[in-house]
Amino acid sequence: MEIFEYAPAPESRAIVSIRPSYDLFIDGEFVAAESDRRIVSVNPADEEPLSEVAAAGDADVDRAFAAARRAFERVWSPLPGAERGKYLFRIARIIQERARELAVLESLDNGKPIKETRDVDLPLVAQHFFYYAGWADKLAHTGLGTRPLGVAAQVIPWNFPLLMLAWKVAPALAAGNTVVLKPAETTPLTALAFAEICQEAGLPPGVVNIVTGAGDTGRAVVSHPEADKVAFTGSTEVGRQIARAVAGTRKRLTLELGGKGANIVYDDAAVDQAVEGIVSGIFFNQGHVCCAGSRLLVQESIAEELLPRLRARIELLRLGDPLDKNTDIGAINSAAQLARIRELAAAGEAEGATGWSPACPLPERGYWFRPTVFTGVTQAHRIAREEIFGPVLSVLTFRTPEEAVAKANNTPYGLSAGVWTEKGSLMLWTASRLRAGVVWSNTFNVFDPASPFGGYKESGYGREGGLLGLEAYLG
Amino acid sequence: MAETPPRIAVRRTYKLYVGGAFPRSESGRSYPVTSADGSHLANAALASRKDVRDAVVAARKAFPGWSGRTAYNRGQILYRVAEMMEGRREQFAAEVAAADGVSAARAQELVSAAVDRWVYYAGWADKISQVVGGANPVAGPFFNLSEPEPTGVVGVLAPGGSSLLGLVSVLAPVITSGNTAVLVADERAPLPAVTLAEALATSDLPGGVANILTGRLAELAPPLAGHADVNALDLAGAGGLAAELEELAATTLKRVLRPGPEDDWADADPGLARVRPFLEIKTVWHPIGR
Structure with missing residues (x-):
């Protein structure tokens, strides 16, 4: 096309x-x-x-x-x-x-x-x-x-x-x-x-x-x-x-x-919607979001299908001038924050995870970081534990709902989480076990003054x- | 014909209540407990820092099961505690009279109030969910519901000077919502707390939901306040330690209920004042569509 x-x-x-x-x-x-x-x-x-x-x-x-x-x-x-x-x-x-x-x-x-x-x-x-x-x-x-x-x-x-x-x-x-x-x-x-x-x-x-x-x-x-x-x-x-x-x-x-939100994708999820939710979960506001879905937990049986579609979608994101109405990803807020993101991304590589970014050009001046997805991440890696506060997604897999919940809750944080499934009972089962103040199911990063927010x-x-x-x- | 010798009474040993069992302190220590007028009553277990850690482990282990029960079931079990206390009220009244230094009639009133508090x-x-939570009218096609959940393991320092009613008034609001508790009894008057533990153990309350320690506040409270697996603290009985304990609690961002004005737990209709501080609000969103 x-x-x-x-x-x-x-x-x-x-x-x-x-x-x-x-x-x-x-x-x-x-x-x-x-x-x-x-x-x-x-x-x-x-x-x-x-x-x-x-x-x-x-x-x-x-x-x-x-x-x-x-x-x-x-x-x-x-x-x-x-x-x-x-x-x-x-x-x-x-x-x-x-x-x-x-x-x-x-x-x-x-x-x-x-x-x-x-x-x-x-x-x-x-x-x-x-x-x-x-x-x-x-x-x-x-x-x-x-x-x-x-x-x-x-x-x-x-x-x-x-x-x-x-x-x-x-x-x-x-x-x-x-x-x-x-x-x-x-x-x-x-x-x-x-x-x-x-x-x-x-x-x-x-x-x-x-x-x-x-x-x-x-x-x-x-x-x-x-x-x-x-x-x-x-x-x-x-x-x-x-x-x-x-x-x-x-x-x-x-x-x-802070937060280190888990975004759980079950094998029966609507994949196109989940991909959109993963993208808005971590790349909204350059990932400068305390409730970002920075840990993607994808059920092992659909990881091979989901991840290429996620990468294809990320390749379409437009990074650049924040004032351009087409821009999806703007600038990192400060040099200090950019240094922190770079440091953690480097730690991800050093600890054995594999990073991927689209080949998008970066403006010459200003603070920029390409949207980045790490696969091969374990729970022990710094990029799975520490808040990066940038456009960096860590991908982990799971086999059973119990494992998904255990991994999602395996963090000192508890601000947000996401659940993607077409099965209502599984959604409610999962939501009730997540120790997080906001649970977005089949959506992510939506806010409203009437809706309480906190961790x-x-x-x-x-x-x-x-x-x-x-x-x-x-x- | 030989005279029958007078029967020797069987005295009780006052122990800790941890994980549904009644261990002595792992330290092997005990301390003498006297009545309000100074006469010796019994020896109570002098719990150690290790007992605090064991109690936190027991409370954490009990949390998924207790918080996962239906609210109706938790309510039934708390009511059962009231039933068990009512059945032992003479024992409680005698212990409260000795511990608090009040008349027999006043002790009966205090026991009645404690039983009623469980009810x-x-x-x-x-x-709780219907008062604290509910649907939120967000400006979009979403189902959006806020629900209270228990915060987890709560460290509770029972207020001094009210060995039974004060203790029940701070313990019951913590566990009714599904939290589990590690409670440090009034150091000077711990015996009614141990008797309460015996009532709890026979009331279908799962082991580990309420753990009761007796001993020195200054020894037990700091490790409880600093423990990384404790989610919240009720400092009702903290006295002069309150500021130090709150600072320890900050390390893992525990929720802290500060000591209120004296006997602020005594209100017979306290509402959710002691329940809310130990709740988390979870808000779940889901799109509405075809």
């Missing part, structure tokens, strides 16, 4: 105006940081600087918490829930109105394809605010109490910058808390755009405060004595440090950490999304 |  060539179809970046430099957003205003440290955010697709932001110091973080405390006591928690909800509805509407601009900005700062920011991230961001807006005046019906906790310290990762902000900010505000949020070091720009949206919505000053910075700023935020609640999404290692720091305090804590074991604790997502913010 | 949590077993 002839494959048609694609013509470049780049989304215009003219829709976004990025300022050369950004201050911190504290008490409703952009204010200069007392700290004189700055961070440059680069476009990972071409390594060109996009903007420079402040690296907030302790004094800046103090200021943000003071503003949040004031706003909590004087304005936000006394406000009737219905009125709080209306602010969140406003925010949701503004996000919808500015969705294209925010999608382009996110793709520039993060490197993910415009197809994903436009069709996944931004619709979910707006929907998340809509969802929780409606809860603000219905807390009495949750069975979880009606009292907010106070000031929430929130630290979010770089893989879904604005979506993770929405997951943190929307339920916190709906429940009557105020927030101090630190976006990731490499992706601060959509959070700063969100600050402008808060101004545009007329949100009372101090309800949302955004302090940019790196690890030091994050530590100052989560360990601040004025924080009543800490919410973190990121690596399991940092999650452990935060759990230790919070031990013995009155602070409440929720953590959404078992060392993937963290607490849930985000749905009614249960409010539990983290009510006392 | 209360027996009734919760098959209702």
Whole structure:
């Protein structure tokens, strides 16, 4: 069959105006940081600087918490829930109105394809605010109490910058808390755009405060004595440090950490659908997904049929300019992350697994990694145990459902899993035995504000999304 | 005619309860237990760190079976525990009066409340899912259901000062949802805990679902809190050790229920306050189509 060539179809970046430099957003205003440290955010697709932001110091973080405390006591928690909800509805509407601009900005700062920011991230961001807006005046019906906790310290990762902000900010505000949020070091720009949206919505000053910075700023935020609640999404290692720091305090804590999701394909699965699900499971967002299906467990009897079809499908993926509407795989978010992916992929080869990648050309500048499939992987290999957080799939096989479940659960993580079978009873049998917070059966990597998300074991604790997502913010 | 000599009573040996059996401490140690007014009651087993590890192994082994039972069946078994306790209430009342230093009448009330607590949590077993979980109205053609599941092996430090009611109030909510437990009894007043273990052993509760250790809190709690195969901790009786134990728990990201205000377990209708912290929510998606 002839494959048609694609013509470049780049989304215009003219829709976004990025300022050369950004201050911190504290008490409703952009204010200069007392700290004189700055961070440059680069476009990972071409390594060109996009903007420079402040690296907030302790004094800046103090200021943000003071503003949040004031706003909590004087304005936000006394406000009737219905009125709080209306602010969140406003925010949701503004996000919808500015969705294209925010999608382009996110793709520039993060490197993910415009197809994903436009069709996944931004619709979910707006929907998340809509969802929780409606809860603000219905807390009495949750069975979880009606009292907010106070000031929430929130630290979010770089893989879904604005979506993770929405997951943190929307339920916190709906429940009557105020927030101090630190976006990731490499992706601060959509959070700063969100600050402008808060101004545009007329949100009372101090309800949302955004302090940019790196690890030091994050530590100052989560360990601040004025924080009543800490919410973190990121690596399991940092999650452990935060759990230790919070031990013995009155602070409440929720953590959404790493994963090593198993995607189980039984021999009766619909193979074409399974191939699509495997691809979206590991290559969505360049594999920068904590719930990625990074371990493919395929029943031995169909491995020989499935794997060539999987490779054929992967050869059709288009890697390149994140702003091109045809692009399936964008840039790796940072040089540091690229180095980590390369290191683990090299370990895969060194430990005896066999790597395969399509022969797709890589752009000359920027951070890129070809979609990669490792076969001959054993459970002892690092690429079967450690979170790679990149477009690298490890393939293992199994013979019986019991073996599939045992292998799937053989990990300290427990965030996500997938099951592919046309037999309903086998699907439910498998799903009930998987120790994972989200089980996608005959689908993968779908999300919804009404659907709780979060992990078992060392993937963290607490849930985000749905009614249960409010539990983290009510006392 | 010779006089019949007075009968010598058969005293009980108070042992640990691990994996459904009643071993002495592997360390061979015991410690004297006195009543609230200071008179000697008995020697209790002084459990060791190794006993903690053995108990965790037993709890882990029991977890698939217990969590795999139907909620209805778990509820029936918890109700059976109440029945077994009711049948031995005089024994419990005497031990509680001595252990807690309360009047006979108050001891009867405490035993009644403890029995009722089992009935209360027996009734919760098959209702948790409907209160905590449910269908989620996602914006797409998907079946989407969230269900609570037990988190796994839970380390429970029974509160001090309420040797039976306090213990039951923290143990029953942990196991009703399908968790298995390693419980450290009140160090000063462990005898009612051992008697409870004897009731548990005759109530169809599978071995290893509830494991009860007696001994020094400061010796037993840290290895329990740091154990990599323990999923969660209830620190109700942790006292001054709470912060240290929470920090140990962070190493493997255990779920931790911190000690609440004094006797916060005493509410006769605690709802799910002590159940929720030991649940995981699993959300299953499936497409809808033809």
